Amino acid sequence: MSEESKQSWREWFGSQEVVRWVYLIFGFLAILMLMVILQRSTDAICCGDWDGYYHIRWSSILWQSLVSGHGLPEFKWLPLTILNPQDYNDHHFLFHLLQIPFLWFFEPVTAAKVAAVFYATLAVFSVYWLLFYYKIEYLPIWLGALLTCANPFYYRMNMAKAPPLTIIFSVIGIYLLFERKYFWLLPLMFLFTWTYSLFPLLWFAALIWTAIIAWNERKFEWRPLGYTTIGLILGNVIHPYFPNNIKLFIQHLAMKVRMGNYDVPVGGEWYSYQAVELLTHLPIALLAMLVGYILFIPKARKLPEKATFFLLFVTPLLVAQFIAKRYAEYFPPFAILFAAFSWQAFFTKDFEALPEDFRREI
16 A cells, blocks of 8 residues: 555544544444333333234234235234225335344344334434434534434334334435435335325425425426325335225324314324423423524525425424324424534535535635
């Protein structure tokens, strides 16, 4: 190795970029450790919810049926409900497939716990990676905020359910929007529709981004909405449970519209937090929203794209958080992103927003 190469390596190892990579690796290990601690805190599937047992059992039944050549198994345990054998739709289908590999190595409960750690870690790390990729300063501080954003968030991430995949798909979608790699939104949305019924979140993100581009660039950029819409349609039509998947989605949507007005008691996650509970369970997330709102300032008649995106993306999640507890699995991490990108936009000097050629001349 030449002396010049050695010098360049020394310079790289002493650079700020290396420090950022150390922060990234440390963040991954910290997130992983937290998830492991939560799952090891109980012999059961964390954290006080029974759905994880259904999901891992159904993944097992699905695998056994597929390998035996019988196709999709019959769901026969709730014959007097909308999940009767004729109307059943597995709206977590891809999630159940993604749990199957863990059943190859562990008994079901352990498989669910290991899968929960794996996907929850990926979900939270994907949020942290977004901060790293877009060079948000003070990464350790934002990592601390992310790790403490809300205790219900981490409980719900570890319940061996599909929401971690919702965060992963959403973060990938946000990255594709920010990088303007719009075509890949189509297959992403297709997979999202097979994974969880909150897939419209990605379409909503595309709508927000389209509006921001229209405001800043005075043009209609059709591709974000176009590709997500095509993926949404294809994912629902080319679906193993079509048309039952459409029927169940409409039923779920109707229930969410009438939020709080239930004919019969439902799970506690569908009821709202008390004011004191919001302040004690989600203080960092709420503080992050406050920071984001204070620092959000358009410059030169243009909207800071990323900060504006998170403003419009997270505010409805904040409203939803006041309505139902279950949105603690989505709102807190995106609140941290809103604060971080608002911070970045606020402290970015105006000349950095100028065209690159002009900046070089300056």
